[in-house]
Amino acid sequence: MAVLVNPGEHDTVVVVDFGAQYSQLIARRVREARVYSEIVPHDASLEEILARSPKGVILSGGPKSVHVPGAPGIDQRLWDAGIPVLGICYGAQLMAQSLGGTVAATGVGEYGRTPIRRLGPSVIMSDAAEDTEAWMSHFDSIVSPPAGFSVVASAPGAEVAAFEAADRALFGVQFHPEVAHTPHGQDMLHRFLHDVCGCRPTWTHTSIIASAVEAISAQVGPDRALCALSGGVDSSVAAALVATAIGERLTCVFVDTGLMREGESEQVEETFRRQFGLDLIHVKAADRFFAALSGLTDPELKRKAVGETFIRIFEEVALEHSDARYLVQGTLYPDVVESGFGKAEVIKSHHNVGGLPETMDLDLVEPLRSLFKDEVRAVGEELGLPEEILWRQPFPGPGLSVRIVGEVTRERTEVLRAADAIVVEEIRRAGLARQLWQAFAVLPAVRTVGVMGDERTYAYPIVIRAVESEDAMTADWARLPWELLERLSNRLVNEVPGVNRVAYDITSKPPGTIEWE
Numbered sequence: 001m002a003v004l005v006n007p008g009e010h011d012t013v014v015v016v017d018f019g020a021q022y023s024q025l026i027a028r029r030v031r032e033a034r035v036y037s038e039i040v041p042h043d044a045s046l047e048e049i050l051a052r053s054p055k056g057v058i059l060s061g062g063p064k065s066v067h068v069p070g071a072p073g074i075d076q077r078l079w080d081a082g083i084p085v086l087g088i089c090y091g092a093q094l095m096a097q098s099l100g101g102t103v104a105a106t107g108v109g110e111y112g113r114t115p116i117r118r119l120g121p122s123v124i125m126s127d128a129a130e131d132t133e134a135w136m137s138h139f140d141s142i143v144s145p146p147a148g149f150s151v152v153a154s155a156p157g158a159e160v161a162a163f164e165a166a167d168r169a170l171f172g173v174q175f176h177p178e179v180a181h182t183p184h185g186q187d188m189l190h191r192f193l194h195d196v197c198g199c200r201p202t203w204t205h206t207s208i209i210a211s212a213v214e215a216i217s218a219q220v221g222p223d224r225a226l227c228a229l230s231g232g233v234d235s236s237v238a239a240a241l242v243a244t245a246i247g248e249r250l251t252c253v254f255v256d257t258g259l260m261r262e263g264e265s266e267q268v269e270e271t272f273r274r275q276f277g278l279d280l281i282h283v284k285a286a287d288r289f290f291a292a293l294s295g296l297t298d299p300e301l302k303r304k305a306v307g308e309t310f311i312r313i314f315e316e317v318a319l320e321h322s323d324a325r326y327l328v329q330g331t332l333y334p335d336v337v338e339s340g341f342g343k344a345e346v347i348k349s350h351h352n353v354g355g356l357p358e359t360m361d362l363d364l365v366e367p368l369r370s371l372f373k374d375e376v377r378a379v380g381e382e383l384g385l386p387e388e389i390l391w392r393q394p395f396p397g398p399g400l401s402v403r404i405v406g407e408v409t410r411e412r413t414e415v416l417r418a419a420d421a422i423v424v425e426e427i428r429r430a431g432l433a434r435q436l437w438q439a440f441a442v443l444p445a446v447r448t449v450g451v452m453g454d455e456r457t458y459a460y461p462i463v464i465r466a467v468e469s470e471d472a473m474t475a476d477w478a479r480l481p482w483e484l485l486e487r488l489s490n491r492l493v494n495e496v497p498g499v500n501r502v503a504y505d506i507t508s509k510p511p512g513t514i515e516w517e
């Protein structure tokens with residue numbers, strides 16, 4: 001069974017998901033208020049919700065209209081279950097409609113920042129000014145609240161922008177308090193969470209660590225665990241947490257594929273062997289990976305070759321450590337939510353570390369299963385992991401092999417690694433590292449003619465790729481300053497032997513992908 005971080009001592013608020021992006025943002029805002037939140041799908045039964053002993057329930061926004069046939073609903077017993085409920089946007093419309101109010105397709109939708117006016121006393125809006133703003137995104141409008149509810153705010157296109165029945169602890173807001181564009185939005189959530197639900201603000205980073213360590217110790221007992229460490233933030237924080245719980249009974253396996261970025265394997269070694277004193281098996285397997293990649297040019301065959309070699313090596317190590325019963329994985333909460341609440345999440349985390357054997361008889365330990373990425377970083381910081389690991393940009397499992405177009409050889413890998421290190425260094429120096437999703441170098445499978453000194457050269461071009469993105473599903477090519485591009489061009493040609501030209505990739509995703517292969 002997977003470890004859940006909350007073993008029961010934190011007050012819980014359940015977010016009912018009517019549209020995954022809305023619900024994740026709400027759940028994160030609740031956590032920022034130091035209250036533990038869990039997301040459940042909208043078709044979860046009332047019994048499933050009650051099983052979490054929630055102190056409050058939040059109904060999220062969603063893309064549907066309550067009038068569309070088959071629009072998602074909610075168990076009507078919720079309103080009288082004695083638990084405070086806050087409905088947001090679609091959730092508010094659902095509350096209004098279910099309890100006898102009116103939701104109409106008025107034809108006047110509202111999108112974006114909208115002025116709202118407070119009307120009379122309110123529990124959740126008590127911190128808001130009389131005239132304020134809120135972020136709206138709705139087409140249908142609540143035109144009359146249910147009996148027993150008072151309207152506490154209105155907007156030009158939403159007569160009932162907020163309504164409440166404080167005696168029943170039921171609240172609805174047409175706007176989005178979870179969005180940064182709603183000033184006082186977080187205050188409203190605070191009022192709901194702390195004043196109405198009575199939640200204690202115990203969900204702090206130290207308490208996350210304490211709960212996780214307790215849960216890991218309870219799950220693993222006296223047994224041993226293995227962890228495939230990739231050097232990325234997720235597997236590193238997962239390993240550090242498990243190490244805190246079970247110490248030397250954790251063996252970390254770091255497979256150095258020879259396809260890592262510059263300094264990456266030294267960083268992992270330094271952090272985990274020296275700083276954490278962990279049992280770290282550093283498998284230096286570059287020869288095996290280059291042999292497996294030899295002669296391959298097809299991107300999918302290259303990926304497969306790297307993945308399979310990784311699995312074989314991990315299996316060999318596991319065989320030597322056959323007393324281990326557990327495998328540590330860095331699965332995150334968004335993976336759990338987005339894969340349908342626990343059905344396919346393992347596939348994605350395997351993918352993250354370059355593929356792990358599916359047939360190995362090891363139970364999973366997933367200490368990050370209920371954490372968002374920002375929480376993972378905060379926990380890592382608290383545990384003392386270095387900034388280079390915590391803020392490392394995403395890096396594909398097959399490593400540099402998918403950034404070397406054509407055949408991957410040792411010589412071409414060295415050229416790319418050196419070029420990539422310059423790109424990373426200059427981006428960091430320009431203060432852009434955290435604002436860019438990724439910035440790296442690509443080595444195409446061509447050579448070009450140049451002239452250096454009085455000599456004709458025939459060498460590789462380097463392509464710089466830098467993108468901004470929220471989630472890698474779409475990406476925009478970054479408008480890097482000309483001066484930065486100029487410095488990169490000079491340094492790459494002058495400092496990396498074998499490079500005589502630099503190009504900048506100005507393709508967004510779609511139509512391009514972020515990686516070249």
Ligand code: XMP
Pocket residue numbers: 303351352353354394395396397398438472509512513514515516517
């Ligand atoms: P693309 O190139 O599809 O990449 O736009 C989207 C994001 O995923 C990363 N990526 C991978 N990550 N194994 C991984 O763990 C892979 O095989 C892989 N391929 C791409 C990529 O770096 C980007 O952040």
